[in-house]
Structure formats: C-alpha cells, structure tokens
Amino acid sequence: MKILFLACLKPKTGNHTTAERIRSHIESAGHICELRHAGEFQSSADVNSLLSQDPPFQGALAIHLYRAGRLLLDVQLPFGVIFGGTDINEDVKVEQKRAVMEQVLRKARFAVAFTTKLKEEAEIHLMSQSSKIYLQPQAWHCKNVPNILIILGPNIDPVLTAEVKSAVKRTTGVFLAHERSQQEVHAAMKRSFAVVNSSVSEGMSAAILEAMHLRVPVLARNIPGNAAVVQHEVTGLLYSSPQDFLHQSQRLLSDQELRERVVRNGKLYVEEHHSLEKERETYQRLVDSLHSV
Numbered sequence: 001m002k003i004l005f006l007a008c009l010k011p012k013t014g015n016h017t018t019a020e021r022i023r024s025h026i027e028s029a030g031h032i033c034e035l036r037h038a039g040e041f042q043s044s045a046d047v048n049s050l051l052s053q054d055p056p057f058q059g060a061l062a063i064h065l066y067r068a069g070r071l072l073l074d075v076q077l078p079f080g081v082i083f084g085g086t087d088i089n090e091d092v093k094v095e096q097k098r099a100v101m102e103q104v105l106r107k108a109r110f111a112v113a114f115t116t117k118l119k120e121e122a123e124i125h126l127m128s129q130s131s132k133i134y135l136q137p138q139a140w141h142c143k144n145v146p147n148i149l150i151i152l153g154p155n156i157d158p159v160l161t162a163e164v165k166s167a168v169k170r171t172t173g174v175f176l177a178h179e180r181s182q183q184e185v186h187a188a189m190k191r192s193f194a195v196v197n198s199s200v201s202e203g204m205s206a207a208i209l210e211a212m213h214l215r216v217p218v219l220a221r222n223i224p225g226n227a228a229v230v231q232h233e234v235t236g237l238l239y240s241s242p243q244d245f246l247h248q249s250q251r252l253l254s255d256q257e258l259r260e261r262v263v264r265n266g267k268l269y270v271e272e273h274h275s276l277e278k279e280r281e282t283y284q285r286l287v288d289s290l291h292s293v
C-alpha cells in the first residue's frame, strides 16, 4: 500500500522522532509511507493536489487530530489518526477545535492513544467511539558533585527563549546549550546524574522514556503528561514547585537506594509498556485495516 503520513515535523522534536519510528514500522511491513510536514498544507485541497500523483495513495495516517487529521477531512482515502498530547490537553478546550477533532475521529478508521489517560479523556471529550481508540504506548529507542543543570533544545518560541537566556545569565550552575542530535543527547544523558523535565505545557515526553531506557533517573514536573509515565518514587520523581524541585533532587542525591529503585523500575516500565516490537505490530495491523472495505 502507498500511505501518506502527516505530522508536525519541526526538526529535532519528539514528534519528529516518533513519526520517523512509526514510518519505519510501516515500511518494514512492505508498504510505502510518505511522511510529510502538516505545516506544508493549508487545507484538504492542498492535500488533494498531492494525492493526484501517480502511483496513487491508498491510505493515510496523521499524528494530531487537530493539527494534521483535519487536513484529511475532505480527502477520499481511508485514514487513521494518532492522538497528539496537545489534542486532548489543550486543543479540546476550544469548542471549534474540539468539534473538528470529533469529526476527524468519526471519519477515521482507527485512532491510537499513547496513554490510558489520553484514551479516557478522548472518550469523555469527543463523542464516544471507544472501540476505535487503541492504546499503544510509545516505544523506546533508543556524579559529579558541584551539580550543574544544562538546558538543551531548539529555540522554538523567541519570547520564551529570551526569557530563559536572561534567567540563565543571573544564575550560577545553569547553562544553555544548542540543540543536539538525538545521538548526542543520549550520550549526554548517559553521563548525567539525572534528566529533568520542567515543562509546563502538555505533551508526551520521549526524552523521559529515553532516560529510563538508558537507566538515568528522571525528575519531572508534576503535570499530567509527565505523570502518565513517571510514577512518583516508583519510576522517577515528580515535583510541583521550585522548592519541591530542590527537595526531590536532594533526595535523589543522598538516597542511593531510592536512586537505584527508580532506575530499575523505570527500565522495567519502558521495556514492558513502550516496547518497539509491540508498537511495530500495532501499526502494521492497523495499517492493514485501511485496506479492507
């Protein structure tokens, strides 16, 4: 089958990595999967002009019901969708977006949620089509004492970047580094005492799963996206305020038993719930379902 796959492909983001991985699952089952950046298209009409190519596409897939799935609404192809974190955590709060997502879900042959919580929320906010929503967690893969914090990542929001830069200048022990390739990030993680996620906006953290896979302790802000993968004191530590961040990081530094426990459980957790083989099987089975009438 020839499949069109739409996703937001900003370079070096978690989304991009996830999309590439899913594409490789589909291609390893013998299909052709053309991955395109959703931002290239304004409407279904733009997608339709791509679809007029030869050989014809037979199915489509999108990550993010709102950002990418809506581009498939007026396209004459069977399609499936994968929920993005912001679909349910943010976009659903805007009625016009919610209604579009509901339409996308109604037309889709299947939908995939990365966590039970996302699946449940989707069932509450979008008309219940629970039989269509499959749960497939994301797969992975992929001390020195004066502690320093290195902030890594692309500069996406210029206002936020300026704020971060000026805060970093006023602080000792905090450094800002340019974005790195995934390989370099992994190498840096392995040499770190812990990986911190301080995000206030929702999503699904591939970096946290990668850290668990690499046996690096995780310290993450307690927001639903992070709490879906980090269970406090079991697979990592969660914090809810700057004060609490200090407290939890001190514990991690001083309590070796705690550190070993979260690393062990984190590794088991990614192996059990985020395995590459299971993820591959799910997508290959779902893509096959686009074939039948």
Ligand SMILES: *[C@@H]1O[C@H](CO)[C@@H](O)[C@H](O)[C@H]1NC(C)=O
Residues within 6 Å of the ligand: 014, 085, 197, 198, 199, 201, 202, 203, 204, 205, 206, 207, 208, 225, 226
């Ligand atoms: C941090 O966590 C948020 C929420 O889970 C996620 O969207 C983001 O991608 C994460 N970033 C990193 C670098 O872990």
